[in-house]
Amino acid sequence: MTETATRTIWREVPIRAIDLAESDVFRHNGEWREVLDVWTDSNREDAAEAGEYDDALHRMTVKYLTGLNQWVIVRYHIERAYPGDIVYDFTAFRTVELVTVQAPAGTSPTS
Numbered sequence: 001m002t003e004t005a006t007r008t009i010w011r012e013v014p015i016r017a018i019d020l021a022e023s024d025v026f027r028h029n030g031e032w033r034e035v036l037d038v039w040t041d042s043n044r045e046d047a048a049e050a051g052e053y054d055d056a057l058h059r060m061t062v063k064y065l066t067g068l069n070q071w072v073i074v075r076y077h078i079e080r081a082y083p084g085d086i087v088y089d090f091t092a093f094r095t096v097e098l099v100t101v102q103a104p105a106g107t108s109p110t111s
Contacts, residue, residue, distance in 0.1 A: 011105040017072045017093035025102040026076070028091060032102065033076040036088055040095070041069045050075075056090055064092045071095065 012027070020026065024035040039047035044065045051058035057075070064071035071092050078087045093099060
């Protein structure tokens with residue numbers, strides 16, 4: 001009896017930005033990007049701590065995480081420059097904004 005290999009089938013799913021989580025893969029400016037960190041007003045201290053080492057994050061934290069629970073800051077992966085060296089960027093979304101993520105839809109036999 002031969003064993004049939006399977007692969008995961010993926011679909012695009014819209015979710016609210018507030019529901020993004022680390023390791024999600026989301027579409028940003030037409031490109032698929034992996035989420036590295038998500039900061040909201042509830043974990044503003046973590047963003048502020050990380051912002052001590054990154055001026056762009058510090059500016060975004062001051063601008064968007066104001067205690068009104070309206071924004072989400074996302075740090076996302078762009079590429080690997082060298083082994084172990086990750087190039088990343090930040091973006092901000094309104095908490096209720098829809099963001100498209102990749103989600104498994106099941107499996108299918110490979111040919």
